[in-house]
Amino acid sequence: MMMEMRVIVIDDAEINVMLLCRLLGKLDQCCAVSFTEPERALQWCAENVPDLVLVDFMMPRMNGVEFISAFRKIPSCVDIPILMITANDETAVRYDALEAGANDFLIKPVDKVEFLARSKNMLALRKNQRLLENRAAWLDSEVQKATAEIKAREQETVLRLSKAADSRDPETGAHILRMANYSKLIGANMGLSESQQQILLDAAPMHDIGKVGIPDHILLKPGKLSPEEFTIMKTHATLGYQILAGSQSEIVQTGAQIALSHHEKYDGSGYPQGLVGNAIPLFARIVAVADVFDALTSERPYKSAWPLEKAVEFLREGSGQHFDPVCVDAFLLDWDKVLEIRERYKDDKNELGGLGSF
Structure with missing residues (x-):
């Protein structure tokens, strides 16, 4: 040579x-x-x-x-x-x-x-x-390539696993893409590192994985759930955690944390543990804002989509009660990107597309 x-x-x-x-x-x-x-x-x-x-x-x-x-x-x-x-x-x-x-x-x-x-x-x-x-x-270059390939396969598995849960839920595949990107946007506006934002983007779609264990007559019920049915529905948070906990993957570990805690409320009135304020894991607090906003503004067979202004008002009214105020402010900080995510991941597109990045 x-x-x-x-x-x-x-x-x-x-x-x-x-x-x-x-x-x-x-x-x-x-x-x-x-x-x-x-x-x-x-x-x-x-x-x-x-x-x-x-x-x-x-x-x-x-x-x-x-x-x-x-x-x-x-x-x-x-x-x-x-x-x-x-x-x-x-x-x-x-x-x-x-x-x-x-x-x-x-x-x-x-x-x-x-x-x-x-x-x-x-x-x-x-x-x-x-x-x-x-x-x-x-x-080192070859190791990085191999690691990237493993990461890509892991991301695809996570996304397909999340889709499996969504296939039993009246939500659409685009919902998990939107809420995951909303979550990443919130994290970015809160100053999280690029690596933390990526983990959040990858893990957020697993938030409702526990719904695979909820009976169809409850999960797919178009009307309001009875108190007994709602008690069963709430178990999806714990079920999701049990499915994902113990993994060697950092993404899946984070997904377990999000699955368990994304229905906790900032004032302590949420479930399953009734955590208050910053005792709720940060990623779960972020996902709570992203998930609720997208659920409210999405049309479903059993409901019409809320106007964006009404959904924003709902977030602001719930700030400090349902939601972490910092997360709400971070979500609303860059409204143009919120609209860009909403437009990019419409319900009739990207059913199995990548999670993207903002």
Whole structure:
């Protein structure tokens, strides 16, 4: 594999720089970059990564050891090989250079054969290092691809599982798409991170998964439920949690939390646990707003859709009682996007489409 190797040469004597660069020209795929001022060399290294550094010890203003210390502080240059060239054979200088980060030494006057051999060996080590770095980057890319594929399959499974519950419910598939995107929008307006918003988008469709365990004569009843029937209907929150709890998937774990708590009310009058205020999990508080708004504004065989203004009024009136006021405000903060989601995921489209992103 052909790979150009960049070597920087630092020496305050122009003649020494020229001689070293000429010698480096004898090495294959070697490109020499020279400096007579170590400060300029450091500036170059801050923007470029060399493959080998040849630095003289005795230089004005900044000697070789000082240069090496500064060079090693550049994050991308921590492992770059350094060959220090010095006329000083004192062990103290060598110890200081090794402590600063030098890898090898050459004593002046430089022997050409030794110089080329040492440079060639150090460049070979650097080349192997670069190959390993490239391999690691490739492996990381492959892992990311595989993870993305797993995530996509997980999202599809979650969506189809949510659709299975919806198939027994008079709600439509577009409902779960709208309420999931409404939930993500609320999360975004509340300042949640991109990863939290994505988890919310993926997990929100599972909110009513427990309805698979509700008898048809109750689930599909067009009229008002009796107190006994409503008691059974309320069990869908606990059933949903039981179906989803214990999963190794973060998305499904979040879905379990939402399924259990999205019917809790901010004032404590909800079910199944009667949680109050911030004791209700945040994602469940968010989904409660998104779910109710979409249910109110959607037409069903047994009811007409509410006008948007009436649904907004309902949310505002329920703020602090049914709903978390912060979640209500976040939902209404970007009304244009609410309308955009509503238009994109109409009831007659996207029955099995992706959850999208806003």
